[in-house]
Amino acid sequence: MLDGNLRIGVTGLRRSGKTVLTTALIDNLLHADRLPFLDVVATGRFIAARMEPQPDQAVPRFDYESQIARLTAPDPQWPNNTKVTSQVRVAVRYMPGTMLKRRLLGPTRLNLDIVDYPGEWLLDLPLLDRSYAEWSRETLELARRPPRDALAAEWLAYLSNRDPAGPAEEAVARRSAELYTQYLLACRASDQLLSLIQPGRFVEPGELVGAPVLAFCPLPEPSARAGRHTLWAMMEERFEAYKTNVVRRFFTEHFARLDRQIVLVDVIGALNAGPAALADMQTSLSATLESFRHGRSSWLGRLLGGRIDRVLFAATKADHIPSNQHANLRRLLDGLVEERRNAIRFEGARVETMAIAALKCTETVMAEHQGRQLACVRGIPIGRTEPTVLYPGEIPDDHRLLTDDGVRRLNFLDFRPPLLSARQGRGLPNIRLDQALDFLIGDFLS
Numbered sequence: 001m002l003d004g005n006l007r008i009g010v011t012g013l014r015r016s017g018k019t020v021l022t023t024a025l026i027d028n029l030l031h032a033d034r035l036p037f038l039d040v041v042a043t044g045r046f047i048a049a050r051m052e053p054q055p056d057q058a059v060p061r062f063d064y065e066s067q068i069a070r071l072t073a074p075d076p077q078w079p080n081n082t083k084v085t086s087q088v089r090v091a092v093r094y095m096p097g098t099m100l101k102r103r104l105l106g107p108t109r110l111n112l113d114i115v116d117y118p119g120e121w122l123l124d125l126p127l128l129d130r131s132y133a134e135w136s137r138e139t140l141e142l143a144r145r146p147p148r149d150a151l152a153a154e155w156l157a158y159l160s161n162r163d164p165a166g167p168a169e170e171a172v173a174r175r176s177a178e179l180y181t182q183y184l185l186a187c188r189a190s191d192q193l194l195s196l197i198q199p200g201r202f203v204e205p206g207e208l209v210g211a212p213v214l215a216f217c218p219l220p221e222p223s224a225r226a227g228r229h230t231l232w233a234m235m236e237e238r239f240e241a242y243k244t245n246v247v248r249r250f251f252t253e254h255f256a257r258l259d260r261q262i263v264l265v266d267v268i269g270a271l272n273a274g275p276a277a278l279a280d281m282q283t284s285l286s287a288t289l290e291s292f293r294h295g296r297s298s299w300l301g302r303l304l305g306g307r308i309d310r311v312l313f314a315a316t317k318a319d320h321i322p323s324n325q326h327a328n329l330r331r332l333l334d335g336l337v338e339e340r341r342n343a344i345r346f347e348g349a350r351v352e353t354m355a356i357a358a359l360k361c362t363e364t365v366m367a368e369h370q371g372r373q374l375a376c377v378r379g380i381p382i383g384r385t386e387p388t389v390l391y392p393g394e395i396p397d398d399h400r401l402l403t404d405d406g407v408r409r410l411n412f413l414d415f416r417p418p419l420l421s422a423r424q425g426r427g428l429p430n431i432r433l434d435q436a437l438d439f440l441i442g443d444f445l446s
């Protein structure tokens with residue numbers, strides 16, 4: 001028996017559903033009864049899967065047991081946001097697809113390593129290609145535009161009374177960083193669903209709480225060259241230290257080792273927040289994906305540190321809309337990531353877009369309204385105890401058709417997880433998780 005190894009990064013911005021997807025991937029591989037379009041299952045070659053000790057001893061193990069217990073409890077709850085990097089290994093045993101491979105290899109095993117990351121940390125990767133002056137200029141311009149200007153008012157007012165070419169005072173640096181962090185936290189909490197939040201460790205510091213490497217912020221560029229002991233020089237030094245000691249280390253230890261990538265995008269949430277949120281999300285995704293290495297890979301390339309050779313863009317929460325609108329949701333996502341998708345394809349990697357739901361919470365039903373039959377969704381919204389039938393509106397298939405008036409006619413609700421306490425050993429109900437898996441790992445199970 002010849003073992004294969006494959007490392008998949010579950011990436012995406014905050015609130016895109018990374019933890020739920022990771023849980024659902026594991027659960028459905030362990031049970032494999034809700035994956036009819038995963039070829040190895042459809043052709044009867046799937047034998048079994050089990051969780052194995054992960055190979056990276058210094059990385060926390062993804063707590064699948066707690067997450068599945070939370071989702072399948074009598075009063076099911078959604079997981080908390082991802083706060084640290086975690087990893088899990090699932091070993092899949094199967095029969096190869098060709099008679100020759102079966103005779104030569106017999107039952108074969110794929111070690112699938114799934115890695116989950118905080119969405120905020122992803123947004124640090126573009127900093128590697130920015131100087132402090134460039135980042136400061138871009139960040140300040142963004143902060144002065146609606147809807148961020150109101151959230152940044154206190155921080156910007158404080159900066160207006162500080163001279164970047166003045167003396168480097170620790171108290172000023174820390175107060176500036178504190179106000180900037182408050183601004184970033186306000187962006188994260190905003191109902192505008194603002195995605196571009198940098199640096200990510202300011203809002204999810206992990207082990208860096210109180211470290212000087214987090215005591216900096218963007219500054220207006222001084223009119224003359226700043227000396228060594230100025231506030232500008234202090235902030236610039238800490239920005240570069242953050243890039244070297246936090247971002248580059250994180251990229252080298254985790255992202256540079258990925259073989260495949262699934263990028264989760266909460267298009268539904270951005271639609272709820274409006275065109276500005278969609279534009280902000282599009283900018284964030286494009287900037288983040290520039291940092292990944294995409295292109296054709298091989299067994300030798302993987303051994304030496306190869307590139308990501310398959311990327312799946314997935315619009316999550318497809319169960320929040322009727323099934324007849326899933327195609328529009330996929331096309332909408334396709335348009336949002338078109339520029340980056342084409343760049344990845346040019347580099348030699350395969351790219352797909354899909355509309356998925358890692359955990360299906362609703363069902364599509366027909367309802368009559370003013371003499372018309374409308375496709376609606378039925379589920380239990382968060383904060384309620386009884387099912388509700390909702391018509392969310394029509395999603396256009398092109399993001400350029402979205403106007404403020406059009407977005408206001410859309411109505412999406414967040415739903416509670418379904419009651420699954422008596423699921424009798426079946427995997428979590430989902431939408432197109434099998435097709436996502438077939439694209440990501442199907443060739444390794446052939």
